[in-house]
Amino acid sequence: MRLPLWVVALGLLAAKGASGQGAPDTVMLHSVVIQAPRLSDFTSGIKMQVLDSSTMAHYRTASLGDLLRGESPVFIKNYGPGSLATASFRGSGAGHTAILWNGFNIGSPMNGQVDLSLVPAGIADQVRVQYGGAGALWGSGAVGGAVQLNDQPVFSRGLTVDAGASLGSFGDNRQQMLAEWSGAKWISSISAYRSAARNNFEYRNLELRGSPLERQQNAEFRQNGLVAATHLRINEGQQLHLHYWYQHNDRQVPATLLQAASTAEQRDASHRATAEWQRNGARANSYVRAGWFDDRLDWHGAATDSAAQNRSRTFIAEAEMRLRISSTQRIDLGVNNTWADAISDGYPNRLHQNRTAAFAAYRIGSRDQRSSAMASVRQEMVGGVPVPFTWTVGGEHAIAKVLSVKANASRLYRIPTFNDLYWVPGGDPGLLPESGCGGELGLHAKAGLSGDWAVHTEVTGFQRLMDNWIIWLPSGVYWSPRNLMNVWSRGVEARGGITWKKRRTTVKLDVMTNYVRSTNERAKSANDASVGKQLIYVPMYSGHGRITVGHGHVQASVGTDYTGYRYTSTDNLDFLPPYWLLNATVSCRIAKGRGYTVDLLAQGYNLLGESYQVMLGRPMPLQSFNLGLQVHFNRPLRQPLHQE
């Protein structure tokens, strides 16, 4: 077959894989729980990336930060292996990506962020990356996008045991184990995981003459966690879902390159519990949900004899009703109440906040299912004071069998965090919420070409304007947050892939490129040279490319990540240079029997030993390797199911 020129060009330029790597061994039978979060029903026109089990298999012991860095265009501000990692989604800030665990926002009420290095990717069966804000669906903080970590329980699956272990460079060792009983009426599962690393990697200190090899100090980490879930089918129409997640992290905080040696340590502990009751009726589904989160963060710096203790608690209650008003129309109505409190050495007293939101969404689809449109609205009150009214509209249309178009527009906002409002000194209770508008237009094409070839490509242009963007600046002798910036973000995301498949052999090329401009449009002070300049730590260009060759149960892939210039000064004169990383993965099934499989996974990162920093002064390792073994066992239910 003849490859068109643009396919070749796309291949040279850009992206990344969407489709799975091979059919699962066991075909899921019986009834599957449809726990549809708002997203799947009311996301017409919204770009969505679903990271399925075949992708997740490569990240079973990795962090959510690693998963997003490897599989999505989200730029991860990674302070080093095991250290803080925050997201910059489409040129937004760290508090601008909502992280949702089974539909609950787990962002800290203190700083609005989630440390992505502390969230294991394996916590979820499925990760969905929603591009763009759609603030009306998820509320405050969903500005750049939202990341959903979802459980996908399946009834009547019998007994499942999953156990995995990995060994990696720098004393990295991780174990996880899951046991699940899945009957016709109920599912109970418990999983435990732990990871630890000395993390004493070598790096080149580019800040010193001759770039000497140095070894990272004070960077050990340990993580222990436990997740328990129970799903109950009360009767034909009612289900109950319960989740509990405990995690404890102990990590040393390494010094930066020109800082004195560090002896600082940080301890994070969290309890998260959620419950959802669901009733499915003929015309309506009802949901009542509640979530309770308790997060502690203790920091201790031995050298400076300083310590900080923080604790926050969040209680979320939500009721939602989904109505099918006709075969093509649906309505969603709901209320959410989020109560949070926090104590910290930085706060004058115990703080609390109550937020109440009412939301509604409407979706209509055409009878031929070629077109759909949705509109959603949300009004939130913080302590009785209304924040900006938020809306999202979107639609998609299949122009042809192979080509579809998506578009949406939405109002976005982020309310100031506890730190912004009350930190002593500096916090300002008079701060306004950040607010703005965003929109996007995307084209998606997918086709089987002649013979054994298939090709897909997706390109999306987006734009977002955020006003009253909060920034902390010194005011006199201490720092204070101010609604000073006006940030215009826009860009183009493209990804595409070509697959060749013949019998048991698959060859795949996936490419993704991102172009993001995110500029400050308002002078913060008289001499501000940042107007019209890119925000710091937002790469204008980035991309991934990966070639995967699979034959039966053996698969090998080689991929490269490119990250362009990141400015380290708002006048864009100081920067960190671009870097290319070359990574490789080999996986193979080494044993298979009645009900069980054993898989081996070997991964190598930064194979060319690039010396780079994602964040200024924070070294990253040269080559590193990791070898994992995963055992999966399943014993199906003995009795055939009675008819339901």
Next chain:
Amino acid sequence: MKRIHFVHAAGAATMLLLLAACHKDKPEPPVQGQGQTATGHGVYITNEGNFQWGNASVGWYDPATGQATEDLYAAANGTGMGDVCQSMCLHDGKAYIVLNNSAKVTVVDAETFVATATITGFSSPRYFLPVGNGKAYVTEMSGNKVRVVDLNTSTIIGSIACAGVTQELALAAGKVFITNESKPYVYVVDPATDAITDSVAVSRGGGTLTSDADGMLWVACTGGGGTPAALYRIDPQTVEVANTVPIPGPRISPWRLRANGTGDTLYLLNGDVYRLSITDAAFPSAAFIPANGRNLYGLGIDPLDGNIYVADAIDYVQRGKVYQYAANGAEVGNFLAGRIPNGFVFR
């Protein structure tokens, strides 16, 4: 073939969009005076840099030629200087650079800026003062002590217990006066015994001090904890407050208190630049040099010509700007500095 047609159209659109997305991301190299050494009369600019970013620097400005150098240290030593340059002190042909978050004092040749020694063992050093007998004191933000340094061996040889955040220090009447931001006192140390001998009650938030033509000491306090913002004039002989000048205003944070070469005029930052005579009984109601939307962060007075140097740190994440004013307040010129210019050392 219609379906193939659409795929081609989408592919072509992709390529067009990617081509349209071309904005150069490689930054222009910054323009700065290269290869300049600190010779003759001029001013060093200490650029604090961002906490944990390792981008502290010391610049040099030659008022005769108007040439500014952004980073003397990197040019002379080929590496970054360190993390958070809090202050610098000239002594005996050497410059002692206090690097707060590198927890060290780097000693360089004052002209060539080639590093000759490093003093380590601090926890969070702030200011450096030679006190005679080959010794210097270094204040610390944490650790509740002031360090004693041997200038010949470049090592810490002792410490003086002093609870709180100790800041600037000065030698007067054979005594060392040390400000303490977290205590309502200025402490007095005998440099012969390295012991605290006395203290002077002032307001809280004392951080900067200077001496005047009469040999008196002035301390600027931001107040707080029930104490008012004020300037205190201390007689170093009697170790008593000779005069207090309260600072009125709704939003006050007086600091960077400096005197001119003749010691008859005081300057300080309080949002804007204020000026007062050492004989004034009241704080001036109007600013001498208004900030006009600038984030004024550093202040220095050239002892030779009385020129006033004011640093604008802008948003703290870009190159700062330094303004040079004549003693009468007329702007003489301005130049770009490094990251977060916080002070000036004259030579």
